[in-house]
Amino acid sequence: xxxxxxxxxxxxxxxxxxxxxxxxxxxxxxxxxxxxxxxxxxxxxxxxxxxxxxxxxxxxxxxxxxxxxxxxxxxxxxxxxxxxxxxxxxxxxxxxxxxxxxxxxxxxxxxxxxxxxxxxxxxxxxxxxxxxxxxxxx
Amino acid sequence: xxxxxxxxxxxxxxxxxxxxxxxxxxxxxxxxxxxxxxxxxxxxxxxxxxxxxxxxxxxxxxxxxxxxxxxxxxxxxxxxxxxxxxxxxxxxxxxxxxxxxxxxxxxxxxxxxxxxxxxxxxxxxxxxxxxxxxxxxx
Amino acid sequence: xxxxxxxxxxxxxxxxxxxxxxxxxxxxxxxxxxxxxxxxxxxxxxxxxxxxxxxxxxxxxxxxxxxxxxxxxxxxxxxxxxxxxxxxxxxxxxxxxxxxxxxxxxxxxxxxxxxxxxxxxxxxxxxxxxxxxxxxxx
Amino acid sequence: xxxxxxxxxxxxxxxxxxxxxxxxxxxxxxxxxxxxxxxxxxxxxxxxxxxxxxxxxxxxxxxxxxxxxxxxxxxxxxxxxxxxxxxxxxxxxxxxxxxxxxxxxxxxxxxxxxxxxxxxxxxxxxxxxxxxxxxxxx
Numbered sequence: 001x002x003x004x005x006x007x008x009x010x011x012x013x014x015x016x017x018x019x020x021x022x023x024x025x026x027x028x029x030x031x032x033x034x035x036x037x038x039x040x041x042x043x044x045x046x047x048x049x050x051x052x053x054x055x056x057x058x059x060x061x062x063x064x065x066x067x068x069x070x071x072x073x074x075x076x077x078x079x080x081x082x083x084x085x086x087x088x089x090x091x092x093x094x095x096x097x098x099x100x101x102x103x104x105x106x107x108x109x110x111x112x113x114x115x116x117x118x119x120x121x122x123x124x125x126x127x128x129x130x131x132x133x134x135x136x137x138x
Numbered sequence: 139x140x141x142x143x144x145x146x147x148x149x150x151x152x153x154x155x156x157x158x159x160x161x162x163x164x165x166x167x168x169x170x171x172x173x174x175x176x177x178x179x180x181x182x183x184x185x186x187x188x189x190x191x192x193x194x195x196x197x198x199x200x201x202x203x204x205x206x207x208x209x210x211x212x213x214x215x216x217x218x219x220x221x222x223x224x225x226x227x228x229x230x231x232x233x234x235x236x237x238x239x240x241x242x243x244x245x246x247x248x249x250x251x252x253x254x255x256x257x258x259x260x261x262x263x264x265x266x267x268x269x270x271x272x273x274x275x276x
Numbered sequence: 277x278x279x280x281x282x283x284x285x286x287x288x289x290x291x292x293x294x295x296x297x298x299x300x301x302x303x304x305x306x307x308x309x310x311x312x313x314x315x316x317x318x319x320x321x322x323x324x325x326x327x328x329x330x331x332x333x334x335x336x337x338x339x340x341x342x343x344x345x346x347x348x349x350x351x352x353x354x355x356x357x358x359x360x361x362x363x364x365x366x367x368x369x370x371x372x373x374x375x376x377x378x379x380x381x382x383x384x385x386x387x388x389x390x391x392x393x394x395x396x397x398x399x400x401x402x403x404x405x406x407x408x409x410x411x412x413x414x
Numbered sequence: 415x416x417x418x419x420x421x422x423x424x425x426x427x428x429x430x431x432x433x434x435x436x437x438x439x440x441x442x443x444x445x446x447x448x449x450x451x452x453x454x455x456x457x458x459x460x461x462x463x464x465x466x467x468x469x470x471x472x473x474x475x476x477x478x479x480x481x482x483x484x485x486x487x488x489x490x491x492x493x494x495x496x497x498x499x500x501x502x503x504x505x506x507x508x509x510x511x512x513x514x515x516x517x518x519x520x521x522x523x524x525x526x527x528x529x530x531x532x533x534x535x536x537x538x539x540x541x542x543x544x545x546x547x548x549x550x551x552x
Binding site: 017020069 | 286287289290291292293296298299344345
Binding site for chain 3: 429430431432434435436437438439440442443461462467469470471472473474475476477478480525527530
């Protein structure tokens with residue numbers, strides 16, 4: 001499990017005064033980017049030089065507790081599955097009071113960004129995923 | 139089924155040159171807002187005067203085809219379920235070439251925005267939902 | 277003067293309950309995109325096929341009145357200056373009650389997106405700009 | 415001068431492959447929020463409990479060099495002016511290669527968020543501003 005923190009930004013709330021749900025997809029993505037800090041050159045080099053991306057093919061999110069300006073969320077990232085060309089990340093987002101605010105499952109496919117077509121998973125990406133694969137039922 | 143169009147905005151693509159997946163959550167929300175144009179005062183009055191919101195408790199999205207700058211998506215909004223205090227919207231997002239780019243299921247709960255607690259569904263909200271309830275399996 | 281409308285989106289307010297100021301830069305850009313609907317293929321083709329962009333080199337914004345969820349803004353776009361490789365757009369954003377909410381001046385430079393270097397202004401871009409050049413003091 | 419870093423996020427580039435200019439307004443705001451970490455409870459408490467905000471009345475930005483995915487910007491925040499109810503922040507945003515990517519001047523007014531009307535500047539806000547007031551020409 002890799003943990004990163006996200007402090008709710010001033011502009012991330014909506015007209016109801018709560019964090020807009022769709023932003024949590026971006027937080028999940030940011031947590032994935034940080035997860036790949038373990039790669040040489042990280043996610044940036046994967047995208048810009050190696051030209052391999054990880055577009056989402058599926059996202060399942062459950063929102064359990066509201067978030068407001070001032071909240072700081074700890075995002076626990078783990079890997080539930082690793083396939084030939086795909087992986088499933090799980091993000092548990094906990095509020096500073098320990099409450100589970102949201103849980104997201106994010107399925108990505110290794111993709112050749114030139115052809116915009118799925119491609120074999122690079123060995124270092126696979127190794128990073130395997131190293132953080134959850135042993136439970138995900 | 140209520141249909142609205144969304145032209146991909148210049149700033150909605152990401153560093154891979156494709157529409158960033160999390161934005162589709164915002165598009166879905168916008169389609170819901172437009173769906174509620176049939177209410178007196180629409181979603182704006184629901185939020186700002188009646189102080190009833192529809193926060194998401196669940197979002198399930200499948201991304202079938204990539205979207206790029208220049209694409210225009212037709213979003214078909216229907217209602218799969220109506221509960222006591224909740225509803226499930228389904229959004230089918232079709233690219234201008236007819237390809238289904240994404241399908242989202244969005245579960246919302248009628249919420250008293252002062253207490254930030256679920257509340258009975260207002261009659262006009264229920265009527266609007268029932269009027270567009272899909273007859274199939276959703 | 278070309279006029280487009282923008283209804284404040286649910287997620288465009290901030291934790292103070294007012295529209296987040298930086299979003300008005302995006303609204304200005306969107307108004308510029310719509311301004312260029314008069315080009316063959318519009319701004320989309322300019323960017324994606326002709327590979328010419330109009331990045332901002334300067335933005336000057338004055339915010340006169342707050343905007344809230346529910347407000348609808350009429351954006352009046354005019355052209356204050358046309359140079360060899362640059363142009364200055366002026367956007368007057370008026371609230372539905374007629375109040376001037378904001379005024380922005382946006383200086384852009386015609387740019388070859390392959391080289392990311394300024395380039396001569398295409399004739400059709402110039403013609404569109406000249407056609408809407410304000411005769412006043414801008 | 416208070417310095418914070420911002421790594422360009424995956425979703426902050428636009429269809430031209432460059433950072434979308436309007437995002438720099440949000441970066442400036444974020445730098446201001448971090449500037450006020452020196453207040454007791456910071457910007458969060460200022461907004462949510464003390465109900466005093468700092469909406470922008472003016473923004474002047476010059477964009478000198480393009481930013482791309484992978485760039486990390488150091489944002490140097492200083493205070494050019496402190497008035498009765500207003501202040502002018504200056505943000506110099508430098509790319510990792512030392513290049514000045516952008517410079518922004520951001521005028522804010524201390525505002526009672528209940529009345530949405532300007533209000534006297536709290537003493538601790540003034541002290542924080544004065545402590546970082548640039549002695550040069552701003």
